Amino acid sequence: MTNKIAIVLGLLIIGLLCLDWFVFGWDLHVFLGRKLGELIEYLAFWR
Secondary structure, three states, rough: HHHHHHHHHHHHHHHHHHHHHHHHHHHHHHHHHHHHHHHHHHHHHHH
């Protein structure tokens, strides 16, 4: 990974955390975690 890619990824992560804080009030990670759990259960059904 080059420094440029690392900086862009770092800024993207920081930007998403700021968006989560200002817009969603720190609830985005809870929502995404629940949806990921539902997806895992759905995929386990088809296994």
